[in-house]
Amino acid sequence: MTEYALELENLVMHFGAVRAVDGVSLQIPKGSVVALVGESGSGKSTVGRCIVRLLEPTEGTVRLADADITHLNRRRLRPHRRDVSIVFQDPAGSLDPRLTVGDIVGEPLRLMRRRGDLPAEQRDISSAVAESLRRVGLRPEVAQRSPHELSGGQRQRVSIARALISSPRLLVADEPTSALDVSVQASVLNLLADLQRDLGFACLFITHDLSAVEYLADEVAVMYLGQLVEQGPRERIFGVPAHPYTQALLSAAPVPDPSTQRSRRPVLLGDDLPSAIDPPPGCRFHTRCPVAVERCKTEVPESRVIGEGGHRVACHLVNDDGTGPDVRDLPTATASLTDTTTPEPKSDGATEVTTARGAAR
Amino acid sequence: MTSGPVLKVTDLSVTFRTEDGPLSAVDRVSLEVGDGEVLAVVGESGCGKSVTAMSLAGLLPRSATVDGSVQLDGVELIGADKRTLRSIRGREVAYIFQEPMTSLNPVFTVGRQIGEVLQVHIGLSRQAARRRAVELLKLVGIPSAERRVDDYPHQLSGGMRQRVMIAMAVACDPKVLIADEPTTALDVTIQAGILDVLRALRERLGTSVVLITHDLGVVADLADRVAVMYAGRVVETADVHELFARPQHPYTSGLLAASPSAGRHAGTHRLNEIPGLVPVLASQPDACTFADRCPQALDTCSAKQPALESGSHRVACWNPVRQPVEV
Numbered sequence: 001m002t003e004y005a006l007e008l009e010n011l012v013m014h015f016g017a018v019r020a021v022d023g024v025s026l027q028i029p030k031g032s033v034v035a036l037v038g039e040s041g042s043g044k045s046t047v048g049r050c051i052v053r054l055l056e057p058t059e060g061t062v063r064l065a066d067a068d069i070t071h072l073n074r075r076r077l078r079p080h081r082r083d084v085s086i087v088f089q090d091p092a093g094s095l096d097p098r099l100t101v102g103d104i105v106g107e108p109l110r111l112m113r114r115r116g117d118l119p120a121e122q123r124d125i126s127s128a129v130a131e132s133l134r135r136v137g138l139r140p141e142v143a144q145r146s147p148h149e150l151s152g153g154q155r156q157r158v159s160i161a162r163a164l165i166s167s168p169r170l171l172v173a174d175e176p177t178s179a180l181d182v183s184v185q186a187s188v189l190n191l192l193a194d195l196q197r198d199l200g201f202a203c204l205f206i207t208h209d210l211s212a213v214e215y216l217a218d219e220v221a222v223m224y225l226g227q228l229v230e231q232g233p234r235e236r237i238f239g240v241p242a243h244p245y246t247q248a249l250l251s252a253a254p255v256p257d258p259s260t261q262r263s264r265r266p267v268l269l270g271d272d273l274p275s276a277i278d279p280p281p282g283c284r285f286h287t288r289c290p291v292a293v294e295r296c297k298t299e300v301p302e303s304r305v306i307g308e309g310g311h312r313v314a315c316h317l318v319n320d321d322g323t324g325p326d327v328r329d330l331p332t333a334t335a336s337l338t339d340t341t342t343p344e345p346k347s348d349g350a351t352e353v354t355t356a357r358g359a360a361r
Numbered sequence: 362m363t364s365g366p367v368l369k370v371t372d373l374s375v376t377f378r379t380e381d382g383p384l385s386a387v388d389r390v391s392l393e394v395g396d397g398e399v400l401a402v403v404g405e406s407g408c409g410k411s412v413t414a415m416s417l418a419g420l421l422p423r424s425a426t427v428d429g430s431v432q433l434d435g436v437e438l439i440g441a442d443k444r445t446l447r448s449i450r451g452r453e454v455a456y457i458f459q460e461p462m463t464s465l466n467p468v469f470t471v472g473r474q475i476g477e478v479l480q481v482h483i484g485l486s487r488q489a490a491r492r493r494a495v496e497l498l499k500l501v502g503i504p505s506a507e508r509r510v511d512d513y514p515h516q517l518s519g520g521m522r523q524r525v526m527i528a529m530a531v532a533c534d535p536k537v538l539i540a541d542e543p544t545t546a547l548d549v550t551i552q553a554g555i556l557d558v559l560r561a562l563r564e565r566l567g568t569s570v571v572l573i574t575h576d577l578g579v580v581a582d583l584a585d586r587v588a589v590m591y592a593g594r595v596v597e598t599a600d601v602h603e604l605f606a607r608p609q610h611p612y613t614s615g616l617l618a619a620s621p622s623a624g625r626h627a628g629t630h631r632l633n634e635i636p637g638l639v640p641v642l643a644s645q646p647d648a649c650t651f652a653d654r655c656p657q658a659l660d661t662c663s664a665k666q667p668a669l670e671s672g673s674h675r676v677a678c679w680n681p682v683r684q685p686v687e688v
Contacts (some may be wrong), residue, residue: 039550153638163497181406182577182619183634186620186621186633187630187634187635190631208548209549210551215632248550249549251553252549252553253549254579254582255578255583256578256580256617256620258601258602258605258606259602261578261582265582267553268553268557269525269550269554270394271519271520271551271554272443272518272521273551282596
């Protein structure tokens with residue numbers, strides 16, 4: 001039986017009227033990397049914050065390895081703090097500017113020592129800090145410096161060193177490379193992959209960038225307006241994506257290769273993202289879905305297994321064997337009807353866009 | 362593209378006065394944009410790409426010293442008086458910025474803001490400007506434009522706002538459109554729509570475009586030609602297909618290999634790293650600024666600055682990558 005580092009059961013997080021997360025169930029097997037992918041406002045970061053209990057979920061359960069931490073108070077939560085760490089997107093905003101790097105990285109251990117639950121082998125905090133810095137590729141001297149003296153990439157390495165110093169069983173990485181330049185992004189992604197392989201922690205990698213996770217993740221979960229629309233093994237999500245939204249996401253990200261990119265046709269979904277205060281009835285994606293039918297507007301699709309490795313999808317149009325429509329095969333005109341077509345006769349319209357692309361090649 | 366370039370930038374240098382002394386942001390950059398051509402200027406944070414864009418129509422603060430020449434259809438813009446610049450901005454050179462919310466005025470309807478451009482530059486009446494605003498909103502793919510024209514910016518989504526910015530920019534049919542990271546603040550599914558609009562407009566209006574971006578995917582999608590910038594200098598420029606297929610500057614090839622791309626990095630494939638950091642420069646040295654990060658640097662590289670070779674594929678490097686690299 002698979003052992004899980006994390007189990008989320010029907011997680012719900014509402015902020016007043018805003019239904020940020022609305023029933024997310026997800027398991028992370030021990031030592032594996034699950035990518036949680038979604039666009040702005042999908043609720044992916046809120047899920048991360050519920051897991052490290054920066055937020056107390058409205059409903060549902062958060063279970064770490066063996067403990068239900070959903071509603072533990074601060075004191076009862078403390079023993080579990082060392083089991084789960086988080087790295088945020090913006091290292092400048094998440095490192096205290098008045099502390100030295102050494103203080104920042106060693107802080108989790110100092111707090112444990114104060115409570116008296118610091119394991120014997122980590123009693124020497126300064127050597128633990130040096131070791132943690134070395135692991136993330138920083139020299140021990142960096143411990144004396146202030147965060148503002150470091151570059152963005154170095155600061156993100158400091159965040160990772162702090163997150164890993166307590167040897168957590170689960171790391172939540174919330175867009176850890178989105179604020180970094182391409183070349184620096186590559187080194188931080190490589191570092192995370194190496195550390196994960198060497199130390200064996202489980203990881204929830206939250207991102208909006210599907211291309212970044214193909215290289216890291218064992219499993220991918222795709223989120224839209226507070227709910228998971230599809231989840232499964234990486235090869236399945238990239239190879240045979242079943243949900244129209246996953247397909248659109250994959251087709252939308254431009255590929256850094258001119259010939260390939262110009263022969264692709266992104267699925268255009270329209271600009272209007274519905275609000276999480278008043279999500280659409282039925283399938284939440286139906287307002288932007290190019291293949292939605294009547295049923296999608298009224299009936300909420302259940303998440304069900306459609307393939308090996310626990311590949312699940314919540315869409316009425318996907319058959320039980322995983323076959324179904326692929327919005328990437330639609331002529332662009334249909335996909336972008338609400339978007340680029342204007343009422344003007346023949347002078348505008350998506351068909352012309354397609355021809356223009358053809359000519360540009 | 363038989364006629365001369367619409368925009369010709371020659372030896373453009375920008376230095377900022379700062380509390381810590383001078384800062385060289387752009388060093389003798391030369392660029393040419395042909396009629397109807399899309400030139401992408403690519404680079405990472407701090408490479409000087411946005412400063413270059415801002416200096417083209419005199420948008421930099423007074424702490425900046427700008428040298429060199431920027432000619433728009435033969436008219437010199439560097440050192441031009443305020444009146445000349447004012448008549449050119451918005452009419453012949455138009456900008457699209459990264460963050461549409463901060464570029465739009467929250468207290469006026471989008472129709473009024475687009476209309477203002479037309480009233481000021483072309484002298485349309487208020488009614489005519491409004492009618493034209495509706496047409497422009499349709500052109501950039503805003504559904505029910507007749508209704509949307511009376512919306513305030515906050516009533517529109519991020520993608521819609523960027524479409525409004527584009528409508529405003531092309532309102533006077535400018536010769537050159539400068540798009541500074543036009544899709545960076547947007548989600549990928551929204552970005553795809555904006556790229557589509559830019560592509561369609563370029564085909565329809567034949568506007569020359571300077572596309573400033575850090576995203577090689579966006580470059581691959583839109584550009585005809587590419588200039589790669591590093592630490593204030595142009596290090597390589599070539600046709601877009603040529604540049605991606607045969608990058609010659611080690612920085613360009615490193616950047617290409619560092620970009621994650623779906624379908625290319627599955628499994629154990631590692632991303633390429635470029636060690637070290639982009640330097641911040643007080644003054645530009647007589648050396649290659651990439652030398653200390655370069656995997657194939659020679660002694661010459663830190664002793665003498667390489668010049669851009671002439672030709673259609675130009676590279677400023679003493680030891681360029683000559684073999685096609687596998688990416």
